[in-house]
Amino acid sequence: MRETFDVAVVGASGMIGEAMMSILEEREFPIRSIYPLGSERSAGSTLQFRDQSVKIGLLSEFDFSRVQYGLFSAGASVSEVYARRAVEQGCTVIDNTSRFRYEPEIPLVVPEVNADVLTEKDHLIANPNCSTIQMVVALKPIYDAVGIERINVCTYQSVSGAGRSAVHELANQSAALLNGKPIESEVAPRQIAFNAIPHIDVFQENGYSKEEMKMVWETRKLLRDESIRVNPTTVRIPVFFGHSEAVHIETRNKLTASDARELLQQAKGVTVVDDPQALLYPTAVTEAANRDDVFVGRIREDISHDLGLNLWIVSDNVRKGGALNSIQIAEYLINGTV
Amino acid sequence: MRETFDVAVVGASGMIGEAMMSILEEREFPIRSIYPLGSERSAGSTLQFRDQSVKIGLLSEFDFSRVQYGLFSAGASVSEVYARRAVEQGCTVIDNTSRFRYEPEIPLVVPEVNADVLTEKDHLIANPNCSTIQMVVALKPIYDAVGIERINVCTYQSVSGAGRSAVHELANQSAALLNGKPIESEVAPRQIAFNAIPHIDVFQENGYSKEEMKMVWETRKLLRDESIRVNPTTVRIPVFFGHSEAVHIETRNKLTASDARELLQQAKGVTVVDDPQALLYPTAVTEAANRDDVFVGRIREDISHDLGLNLWIVSDNVRKGGALNSIQIAEYLINGTV
Numbered sequence: 233m234r235e236t237f238d239v240a241v242v243g244a245s246g247m248i249g250e251a252m253m254s255i256l257e258e259r260e261f262p263i264r265s266i267y268p269l270g271s272e273r274s275a276g277s278t279l280q281f282r283d284q285s286v287k288i289g290l291l292s293e294f295d296f297s298r299v300q301y302g303l304f305s306a307g308a309s310v311s312e313v314y315a316r317r318a319v320e321q322g323c324t325v326i327d328n329t330s331r332f333r334y335e336p337e338i339p340l341v342v343p344e345v346n347a348d349v350l351t352e353k354d355h356l357i358a359n360p361n362c363s364t365i366q367m368v369v370a371l372k373p374i375y376d377a378v379g380i381e382r383i384n385v386c387t388y389q390s391v392s393g394a395g396r397s398a399v400h401e402l403a404n405q406s407a408a409l410l411n412g413k414p415i416e417s418e419v420a421p422r423q424i425a426f427n428a429i430p431h432i433d434v435f436q437e438n439g440y441s442k443e444e445m446k447m448v449w450e451t452r453k454l455l456r457d458e459s460i461r462v463n464p465t466t467v468r469i470p471v472f473f474g475h476s477e478a479v480h481i482e483t484r485n486k487l488t489a490s491d492a493r494e495l496l497q498q499a500k501g502v503t504v505v506d507d508p509q510a511l512l513y514p515t516a517v518t519e520a521a522n523r524d525d526v527f528v529g530r531i532r533e534d535i536s537h538d539l540g541l542n543l544w545i546v547s548d549n550v551r552k553g554g555a556l557n558s559i560q561i562a563e564y565l566i567n568g569t570v
Numbered sequence: 571m572r573e574t575f576d577v578a579v580v581g582a583s584g585m586i587g588e589a590m591m592s593i594l595e596e597r598e599f600p601i602r603s604i605y606p607l608g609s610e611r612s613a614g615s616t617l618q619f620r621d622q623s624v625k626i627g628l629l630s631e632f633d634f635s636r637v638q639y640g641l642f643s644a645g646a647s648v649s650e651v652y653a654r655r656a657v658e659q660g661c662t663v664i665d666n667t668s669r670f671r672y673e674p675e676i677p678l679v680v681p682e683v684n685a686d687v688l689t690e691k692d693h694l695i696a697n698p699n700c701s702t703i704q705m706v707v708a709l710k711p712i713y714d715a716v717g718i719e720r721i722n723v724c725t726y727q728s729v730s731g732a733g734r735s736a737v738h739e740l741a742n743q744s745a746a747l748l749n750g751k752p753i754e755s756e757v758a759p760r761q762i763a764f765n766a767i768p769h770i771d772v773f774q775e776n777g778y779s780k781e782e783m784k785m786v787w788e789t790r791k792l793l794r795d796e797s798i799r800v801n802p803t804t805v806r807i808p809v810f811f812g813h814s815e816a817v818h819i820e821t822r823n824k825l826t827a828s829d830a831r832e833l834l835q836q837a838k839g840v841t842v843v844d845d846p847q848a849l850l851y852p853t854a855v856t857e858a859a860n861r862d863d864v865f866v867g868r869i870r871e872d873i874s875h876d877l878g879l880n881l882w883i884v885s886d887n888v889r890k891g892g893a894l895n896s897i898q899i900a901e902y903l904i905n906g907t908v
Contacts, residue, residue, distance in 0.1 A: 383874070384874070386724035386803070388726070388807065402764075403748060406744055410741060410745050422853050422855070426808060426809050426854075426855060427809060427854055427856070428814045428853060429853055430814070430851055430853075430867070431846070435846035435847060438871075438873060439868070439870030439871070439880075448873065461873070461874035462873075462874055463872050463873065463878065465724070465868070465880060467726065469807050469809075470764060470807070471764050471765060471766060471807075471808070476768070478724040478768070478803035478805065489777060508769070508773035509773060511769070513769060515761075515765050515766060515767055515768075517760070518760055529768070530777070530803070531777070532778060533777070535776060535778070535786065535799070535800075535801065536720050536721070536722070536799035536801035537801065540801065542801065542803060544803065
């Protein structure tokens with residue numbers, strides 16, 4: 233008989249938590265008991281899991297010795313308080329917040345990219361930021377083949393990256409503006425409907441936003457190469473689900489566009505949609521939303537640099553960018569394969 | 571008494587043509603008679619100009635010897651037929667289509683950037699593409715100070731760049747989707763509402779779109795430097811008015827972010843909005859729409875390149891990107907100043 237596990241989902245009423253519940257079900261993750269957990273605000277409400285109603289428990293009262301895995305996605309401040317406590321109680325925590333990502337001894341993992349860093353001693357594992365995950369999944373095969381010197385990346389990020397309230401805000405603002413009514417911005421720092429905002433997370437002293445610096449720090453840690461130089465501009469746009477990224481890389485050795493296409497076609501977790509003459513390229517709505525893979529198109533040699541290559545990388549930020557990646561980490565811990 | 575001129579506006583019922591009419595009025599362009607012109611579809615309908623109703627005339631029957639200036643914005647195929655004919659009839663044509671932009675003997679002009687190329691012999695002058703104009707206005711002072719080697723640029727372009735029908739399509743698709751109704755895409759190549767489409771104009775053999783290649787060709791011609799290397803990814807996003815651009819440049823000599831900010835603060839046609847700690851940066855809706863200037867923010871030194879500098883450049887694509895720039899060219903021809 234197949235071994236089964238008890239799993240806690242921390243932040244179960246959030247968008248990532250909800251996706252975790254449904255992905256655990258879809259992928260037939262070997263669950264014995266599931267414990268959705270939340271704050272006092274959400275505790276007591278019920279969720280569906282495998283045709284059953286499950287009540288959201290109170291995180292602050294939960295005994296993590298009851299579960300083998302804890303999937304955390306309730307914000308860095310919640311992980312700060314509860315993640316290490318859960319590990320001490322014998323639970324392996326996969327943390328989808330920024331809290332532990334940059335601590336040298338904590339593994340930061342995208343299974344297709346660096347699952348091999350994981351050892352049996354790891355009971356606290358960090359899940360990277362959504363915008364980094366999809367980029368690195370697509371760049372890993374290229375990095376392995378020819379190396380990467382430098383990355384210029386500009387993102388086109390959906391509002392779901394900022395949570396459910398940001399999704400509602402985009403819908404509400406769009407409807408109000410189409411009806412000629414005034415709007416308010418509470419989640420986004422400006423009007424997000426019919427606009428583009430070059431500001432995600434807080435600004436750092438060097439003029440980059442923290443979202444931008446996450447892409448710098450995490451790309452290096454995931455590819456285990458501190459020499460890779462990354463220059464991001466991250467931008468929120470009025471899309472509900474799915475992040476798009478224009479990625480201009482400079483490789484160490486020459487890679488043609490057609491060789492890159494071939495490499496990516498063979499890569500796990502990647503779907504190439506790339507035939508501009510046939511108008512084939514991925515977009516957030518038409519390819520990525522509700523799908524697991526990272527979609528890559530517009531693969532072309534950079535006319536401005538001998539070793540340059542351009543890619544357009546699109547993925548569902550709630551799935552591969554968060555919930556799915558965390559569950560894939562748990563699956564790797566259980567099965568030892570990606 | 572101030573000299574006055576007779577002016578024809580070709581494509582007067584289009585979005586750029588309409589903006590031309592209102593900008594001519596706003597700026598008190600010295601007009602004696604105005605002749606809005608169009609195809610059989612629009613001829614006969616009336617427009618307001620200076621509190622008067624003016625009838626749109628039929629382009630195919632118009633005698634251009636009646637005007638000194640012709641502002642053309644009705645598509646490359648219309649300019650193909652009528653622009654040289656108008657010049658032969660004694661009219662100076664400022665053409666806001668791609669028809670003549672890349673002909674070596676035709677000046678391509680952004681007045682703040684290269685008005686000095688114009689001579690008295692020039693009676694056919696090309697207006698660049700919207701996405702190039704705003705970028706080059708912001709880059710010119712930097713180019714003059716330290717030179718520019720290479721430009722990585724990713725655009726966030728509004729649908730108004732594709733004309734009035736594209737604006738209606740975004741509004742209709744947005745409203746339909748918010749009401750759970752099916753949508754159709756006729757102008758954009760995919761659903762544009764709540765999406766990002768990396769496809770503007772037709773794809774070239776090298777994998778770049780023509781919109782991208784326009785930025786390459788026009789930047790070099792405007793800055794009169796064929797050695798500048800440009801690597802664009804151009805993307806349509808669900809914004810009505812105002813193009814945004816993430817521009818990552820590599821200069822020939824070092825320029826600090828604060829020196830760049832100072833240069834740009836003094837530049838004609840540029841407004842710097844750049845204090846991230848105070849959450850000041852330009853966006854299409856909050857700064858650019860309906861304004862004349864090119865707005866620049868997020869100015870920062872590129873952490874991935876010693877001579878790198880990043881900028882976020884936003885402007886109203888219908889005004890500075892089209893109608894206003896054409897009128898500024900005419901003003902320069904008349905006054906000899908920008």
